Each structure stands twice: as structure tokens, then as C-alpha cells.
């Protein structure tokens with residue numbers, strides 16, 4: 001029995017031992033894998049599929065991406081950054097007993113850090129920056145006995161920073177809660193962190209004082225509280241920070257003296273106390289850190305002179321003393337700071353001259369001296385700063401001329417000299433500043449012409465020479481013309497577009513362009529005519545050339561029949577304004593076949609049918625075949641009318657590329673615009689893919705608004721920039737075409753004379769612009785630009801409401817759009833008019849556009865604004881809602 005008992009006991013022990021072995025050998029690693037798989041289980045989205053490798057059949061330490069183990073096979077680091085992972089942080093991680101580092105920044109984790117993480121005693125570093133965590137800062141993280149680095153920046157944390165967080169933070173070295181929405185005070189318990197090297201609380205809503213304890217740690221190197229609402233003085237607190245590398249107190253409400261003594265801290269590289277309410281003078285600088293690179297005290301109330309001792313900060317790269325009340329003159333010694341890249345002294349009361357020595361700061365990129373009281377001349381030495389990107393001397397009293405050799409600053413992007421007393425002429429060399437984006441010489445005494453070398457500046461986004469004494473013809477180059485009237489006005493001697501005074505005796509752009517002869521195209525157009533008329537005979541043709549003056553612009557081909565005996569004699573003339581159109585016979589032969597093909601029919605209208613024609617090589621144009629000549633009586637008149645249109649160029653006009661005249665047929669060649677007309681896009685008729693009459697869903701409010709602005713600009717151009725003004729008189733949504741970017745392109749402009757005879761205007765049912773026609777035009781044929789304004793107003797209402805200008809709800813009931821909107825607005829129901837298919841718009845914009853539409857459709861023409869005013873109002877609506 002006993003032996004048996006013993007041996008049984010032995011067997012049981014053996015079994016238990018084996019079992020234990022099994023548990024020790026097999027289960028322990030599986031547990032960490034399971035933990036990781038639970039972590040994965042709480043991840044709801046993994047756009048880059050980074051956790052693909054986290055597979056139950058694989059080994060975490062070897063295969064799982066972002067997982068790192070120690071030599072015992074335990075996970076020590078989880079590093080998955082910028083991978084877009086979404087979901088919650090799994091509490092299971094607390095089971096990883098050797099975990100030291102969690103680096104999960106740049107993901108989309110939501111919720112908060114699970115309380116279980118307070119048990120991971122080994123944790124050393126947590127970086128959860130740039131996630132979507134929320135709630136209050138988890139105070140239990142402060143109890144982690146080994147935590148060194150804690151980064152919860154760029155999340156959605158709210159509430160106060162818990163005081164308990166810094167209860168035992170002896171080992172903590174770096175804490176960041178930047179870019180959250182924290183409020184309340186900075187806890188004084190921060191003083192417990194005696195080894196703290198950095199704290200970043202920037203971009204929150206913290207209030208109160210900077211605690212005295214902030215530099216309790218003698219090792220404090222990085223202190224940023226930028227963009228909070230902290231107040232009070234800082235001198236005492238910061239005086240203890242003897243190891244600072246970076247001090248950023250910018251954009252708070254600190255008062256008293258700025259802590260300039262910190263400049264003497266030997267390792268300081270960055271000092272920013274900008275945009276506070278610091279007062280007093282900049283003291284004489286005794287010692288300055290040789291490592292100091294950034295000194296930014298802008299936007300305070302500092303007064304007195306800039307101390308010459310500032311040159312002791314000889315490593316300075318960035319100096320900003322702007323927006324203070326400094327006076328005196330610019331210390332010449334600043335030019336000894338050879339590392340300077342940026343000097344900003346703007347908006348002070350500094351007098352004197354621009355030191356010529358600035359020219360010796362070899363690497364200078366920004367020199368911003370605007371709104372000072374500087375006089376004297378711009379030193380030509382400044383042009384030695386050949387890496388300068390921005391030069392802003394505006395708002396001073398500088399005299400003399402603009403330096404001639406500006407062009408050796410080839411990198412210049414911004415050149416602003418406006419509001420000075422500069423005289424002389426604009427240097428021709430300006431045209432060599434190829435990188436310039438912004439050029440402002442307005443409000444000076446400049447004379448002479450505007451150099452046409454400005455045409456080289458292709459990247460201009462701001463240009464202004466108004467309020468000077470410039471004279472001569474404004475060069476007709478698009479990249480300066482685009483800035484319109486206001487960029488040039490108040491120069492008594494300037495003339496030509498975009499100003500309204502024409503240049504008597506001088507012509508900027510020749511109105512009539514002399515033709516360039518091309519032989520082949522005539523054959524083609526005749527072929528086209530034959531095809532269209534269904535006569536398939538090709539006649540032998542004699543081509544007659546005309547001399548040419550201007551190259552590349554216009555091509556005219558005239559055809560007269562040879563001594564042909566055929567009865568279908570065709571005498572025609574083709575004029576091409578655009579050089580880009582093909583001029584080979586074969587091209588036209590292929591292209592013109594389209595005119596036979598119903599498939600190519602892309603539109604009709606009050607004056608003709610429009611076909612799309614594609615040439616080999618993919619160039620497409622639209623060909624309008626006129627069905628009426630309206631008031632036009634003969635070929636000369638036709639050519640005169642259409643020839644004028646060839647000179648008009650505006651990004652929101654459908655370009656007229658040529659025409660063809662023969663006694664039996666007239667064609668107008670137009671730029672092809674791909675997305676069809678606004679009417680179809682809004683109301684759906686004929687919009688490809690819809691049979692139900694619903695509009696194009698891509699026509700969102702922002703696009704509609706841009707269409708309104710574009711159309712308005714085109715009309716303003718026709719009314720105000722063209723001499724004589726061009727009236728459209730046939731504005732309707734079918735005449736507003738949309739290109740592939742939904743840019744509006746107005747078509748059928750300048751064809752007023754081709755419209756069906758005016759008497760027909762009275763019968764609005766015949767004219768298919770019904771609903772768009774101004775009442776005075778319908779009643780008395782009084783033509784004025786205000787007729788166009790009326791029609792444009794209807795377009796605005798159409799864009800906002802998505803309704804047609806006239807709808808018949810029931811058999812005998814007709815709803816006139818502007819009357820309908822007016823009645824709804826009067827009863828305060830403006831938003832009832834909005835197009836129901838619109839989403840994601842700023843309601844106020846729609847209401848303002850609608851109001852503008854109603855003003856434009858006033859019964860009295862005199863109440864309607866001009867198109868120039870309409871453009872201004874539209875632009876202000878957008879700017880108003882963007883700011």
C-alpha cells in the first residue's frame with residue numbers, strides 16, 4: 001500500500017511537474033501575443049494595413065511590425081507612428097510587464113489612456129502626440145515610477161492640468177501637453193520635478209501666473225508656454241532658469257519687463273517674448289549667449305532706442321523687434337551680425353536712414369523695415385544681398401530712385417516699396433526678377449513708362465503702381481493687365497486698358513490685325529461648306545494672299561473660285577485668330593465632317609447651332625453655324641463685328657478663334673468648353689447620365705459662387721475695359737459654359753447685332769432668353785449695360801435657388817424667379833429659397849448673393865449696380881466669410 005501510495009504520489013508529482021513545465025515553457029510567451037492581439041482587436045481602422053503582420057500564427061518579437069522585445073523575449077517597445085490607426089487604446093497592454101516605450105504618435109486613437117496603464121511600472125516613455133484623445137489629462141500617469149518622457153500634445157484634452165500628475169515626478173525629464181484645450185493654472189507641483197529638462201504647454205488656454213517653481217529643476221532647458229492667456233510678470237520666475245536653451249513666452253498677456261537677462265544664459269539659442277504687453281527699454285546687453293539664434297520681442301510696448309550692444313549676440317540669425325515703440329536710429333553695428341537671415345524692425349518710430357552696411361550681410365533673406373520713419377535713399381549696396389527673398393521698405397519717407405541693379409537679387413519674391421517718396425523711373429531690370437510674386441510701388445513719385453519687361457514676371461500675384469506720376473501706354477501684357485484698374489489708377493499720364501482713358505494717337509493693341517496668309521486652310525473650309533450644304537463636290541480653288549504685318553496672330557484665307565464651271569460656286573473667307581488651330585487641309589477635312597454629324601451637335605440658341613469639331617491631335621473647337629444675321633447687312637459689317645471679338649481676351653470669356661464668311665453660310669469658331677452649360681448643370685436637362693432632370697451634384701456652392709464671380713468679371717471686362725463697351729444682351733444660363741474645373745466661360749458676347757431683330761424682343765416667348773430680359777428692354781428696346789446687370793441678377797438667383805428663371809407650376813400659373821425670391825425674403829424665409837441639393841455652405845453667403853441678385857433685378861435700371869460694383873460686392877462676400 002505504502003509503496004503503491006508513494007509511487008502514485010510520485011506519478012502525480014511527475015505529472016504536475018510536466019504540466020508546470022508546459023505552462024512555463026508554452027503559456028508565458030502566448031500571453032504577450034494575446035495581449036498584442038487584444039490591442040489589435042481594439043483597432044477599428046488600419047488604412048495602411050500596418051498590423052497585417054500581427055497574425056496569431058506568427059511570433060510577435062520577430063514578425064510583428066512596430067513590436068520590439070528584449071533578449072528574454074518580452075515586449076519592451078511598441079512603435080507605430082504616422083500610420084493612421086483608429087480605435088481605442090487597449091487596457092490589455094498593462095499586462096506587458098517589460099514595456100518601456102509606447103510611441104503611437106500620428107494616429108487617430110480616441111478615448112483616453114486606460115487607467116490600467118498606471119500599472120506598467122516599467123514605462124519610461126509615452127508618446128501619444130497627434131491623436132484624437134480627449135477627456136482630462138490622466139493623473140495616474142504621474143504615479144508611474146519610471147516615467148521620463150510624457151507627450152500628449154496635439155490631442156483634444158480639456159480641463160485643468162491635474163496637480164497630482166507631478167506628485168512624484170522626480171525622474172520626469174520632459175512633458176508636453178501642447179496643442180490641446182487645457183485651461184486653468186499651471187500647477188505649482190511642477191516644482192517637484194527636480195530633473196525636468198523641458199516642458200511644453202504651448203497652444204492651450206491656460207491662465208494665471210507663470211509659477212515661481214517653473215525652473216525648480218536646475219536642468220530646465222526647454223520652456224514653452226506660447227499662445228496661452230498667462231499674465232503677470234516673469235522676471236523672478238525666469239531668473240532661476242540658468243540652463244535654458246529655448247524660452248518661448250510668445251502670445252500671452254505677460255506684463256512688466258521682458259526677461260532680457262536670460263540672453264546671458266550660456267546655452268540659450270531661442271528667445272521669444274513676442275506679442276505680450278512687456279514694457280520698458282531694451283537694456284544694454286552685458287553678455288549674450290554666443291549660441292543665440294532667434295531674438296523675437298515683437299508686438300510689445302518696448303520703447304527707447306535699440307542698444308548698440310545687441311551686436312554682442314553675434315550668432316543671431318533672426319532678429320525681430322517689430323511692432324513696438326522703439327525710436328532712435330538703426331544701429332549700424334547690426335550689419336556686423338554676419339549670420340543674420342532675417343531682420344524685422346517694422347512698425348516702430350525708428351528714424352534715420354537704411355544703413356548702407358546692410359549690404360554686407362551676405363546671407364540676408366528678409367529685410368522688413370515697413371512703417372518706420374526712415375528717410376534718405378535706398379542704398380544701392382542693398383543689392384549685394386543677393387539671397388534676399390523679401391524686401392519691405394513700405395510706409396517710410398524714402399527719397400531718390402529705385403536702385404537700378406535690383407536684378408542681382410534674383411531670388412526676390414516680395415518687393416514692397418509703396419508709400420514713400422521715391423522718384424525717377426521704374427528700372428527695366430525689374431523684369432529680371434523672375435521669382436517675384438508681389439511687387440508694390442504704389443504711392444510714390446515715380447515717373448516715366450511702365451516697362452514692358454514686366455511681362456517676364458510670370459508668377460506675379462500682387463502688383464500695384466497706382467498713385468504715382470507714371471505716363472505712357474500700359475503695356476498690354478496679361479500678367480500685369482490682370483490686376484485691373486486699381487493697380488494703375490491715379491497716374492495722370494497713364495493711358496490704355498485697364499484704365500478708362502484711351503491713348504489718343506497711340507494704339508496699345510491694334511484693333512485690326514493684319515492677316516497672315518495660309519494657303520491650305522481655304523480648301524478645307526470650302527470642303528466644310530460643301531459638306532454642310534450637302535454638296536459633295538470639291539472645287540478647284542485659287543488662293544489669294546494678303547500681306548501681313550503682325551506674325552502669329554491672325555491667319556486669313558480667302559477663296560475665290562477658279563474659272564470653274566460648277567454652279568455651286570463657293571466664295572468664302574476663313575479668318576483664324578488663334579495660331580494654335582491647325583492649318584492643314586487634312587485637319588480641316590476631318591474636323592469639318594462633324595458638321596454633318598448629329599452626334600457632334602452640342603447646342604442650339606437664338607442665333608445658331610453649335611457643333612463640336614475635333615482635329616487630329618485632339619484639339620477641339622466649337623463651331624457655331626449662324627442661322628440669323630440679325631441687323632447685319634453685309635460681309636464687311638460681319639467681319640468688323642466678329643473681328644472685334646477676336647481681340648477680346650479674358651479668362652472667363654469663351655475665346656473667339658476665328659470665323660468663316662460666305663454668302664450662303666457664316667460660321668464662328670469658338671474655344672471648346674468641356675462641361676457644357678450652366679443651365680444643364682443646374683437643372684439637369686441633357687446633363688449626361690441623368691434623365692430625371694436633377695442637376696449635376698458636383699456643382700456645389702463653392703463652385704457656383706466661383707461661377708458667379710467669373711461671369712461677373714467677364715461682364716465687367718466687357719462693360720468697363722472694352723472700348724467701346726461691349727454689351728452682351730443675351731445673358732442666360734445656357735450661355736455660361738463650364739470648363740473642366742467649373743470655371744465659368746461666358747459665350748455669345750458681342751453678338752448683339754446678330755440677335756433676331758429687336759422687335760422680337762417684345763415677344764419674350766419667341767426669344768428663348770425669357771425670364772432674363774430686363775423690363776425696359778422688353779418694353780422699349782432701351783439698350784444699356786444695365787440690361788446685362790438685370791440678366792446677371794437672374795443668374796445669381798438661379799445659382800442660389802437652383803430654380804429656372806420662369807417655371808410654370810400649374811397650367812396657368814407662371815412663377816417668375818425674382819418675384820418669388822423677393823416675396824420669400826420679405827417674409828423672412830430666405831433660406832426656404834436655397835437649392836435643396838446644396839450642402840455644406842455658409843448660409844450668410846447665399847443670403848448675400850441672393851440680396852445682390854435682387855438688387856441687380858431692380859425694376860429701375862438706375863437702381864442696379866454696375867458690373868464693376870457687382871464684382872466688388874461678390875469679392876467682399878467671399879473675403880468676409882473667409883476671415
Ligand SMILES: *[C@@H]1O[C@H](CO)[C@@H](O)[C@H](O)[C@H]1NC(C)=O
Pocket residue numbers: 038041042088090
Ligand atoms: C476592446 O476590446 C475588448 C476585447 O478585447 C472589448 O471587450 C472592448 O469592447 C473593446 N473596446 C472597444 C471600444 O472596441
Ligand SMILES: *[C@@H]1O[C@H](CO)[C@@H](O)[C@H](O)[C@H]1NC(C)=O
Pocket residue numbers: 105127128129149150151174
Ligand atoms: C513625440 O513625437 C513627436 C512627433 O514625432 C515628436 O515631435 C516629439 O518630440 C515626441 N515626444 C517625445 C517626448 O519624444
Ligand SMILES: *[C@@H]1O[C@H](CO)[C@@H](O)[C@H](O)[C@H]1NC(C)=O
Pocket residue numbers: 158181183
Ligand atoms: C476649448 O474649450 C472651450 C471651453 O473650455 C470651448 O468653448 C472651446 O470650443 C474649445 N475649443 C476647442 C478647439 O475644442
Ligand SMILES: *[C@@H]1O[C@H](CO)[C@@H](O)[C@H](O)[C@H]1NC(C)=O
Pocket residue numbers: 242243244266267
Ligand atoms: C550647455 O550645453 C552643454 C552641452 O550641451 C552642456 O554640457 C552644459 O552643461 C550646458 N551648460 C549649462 C549651463 O546648462
Ligand SMILES: *[C@@H]1O[C@H](CO)[C@@H](O)[C@H](O)[C@H]1NC(C)=O
Pocket residue numbers: 226227249250251272273274275294296318
Ligand atoms: C515668436 O512667437 C510668435 C508668437 O507669439 C510667433 O508668431 C513667431 O513666429 C515666433 N518667432 C519665431 C522666430 O519663431
Ligand SMILES: *[C@@H]1O[C@H](CO)[C@@H](O)[C@H](O)[C@H]1NC(C)=O
Pocket residue numbers: 303304305327328
Ligand atoms: C525715444 O523715446 C524716449 C521715451 O520713449 C525719449 O525719452 C527719447 O528722447 C526718444 N529718443 C529719440 C531719439 O527720440
Ligand SMILES: *[C@@H]1O[C@H](CO)[C@@H](O)[C@H](O)[C@H]1NC(C)=O
Pocket residue numbers: 323347348371
Ligand atoms: C503700428 O504703429 C502705429 C503707430 O506708429 C500704431 O498706431 C499701429 O497700431 C501699429 N500697428 C500694429 C499692428 O501694431
Ligand SMILES: *[C@@H]1O[C@H](CO)[C@@H](O)[C@H](O)[C@H]1NC(C)=O
Pocket residue numbers: 380381383384386405408
Ligand atoms: C550686385 O550689384 C552690386 C552693386 O552694383 C555689385 O557690387 C555686386 O557685385 C552685384 N552682385 C552681383 C552678383 O552681380
Ligand SMILES: *[C@@H]1O[C@H](CO)[C@@H](O)[C@H](O)[C@H]1NC(C)=O
Pocket residue numbers: 399400401423424
Ligand atoms: C528725385 O528727388 C531728389 C530729391 O529728393 C532730387 O534730387 C532728384 O533730382 C530727383 N530725381 C528725379 C529724376 O526727379
Ligand SMILES: *[C@@H]1O[C@H](CO)[C@@H](O)[C@H](O)[C@H]1NC(C)=O
Pocket residue numbers: 434435436458459
Ligand atoms: C512660378 O510658380 C510655379 C508654381 O508656384 C513654380 O513651379 C515655378 O517654378 C515658378 N516660376 C518661377 C520663375 O519662379
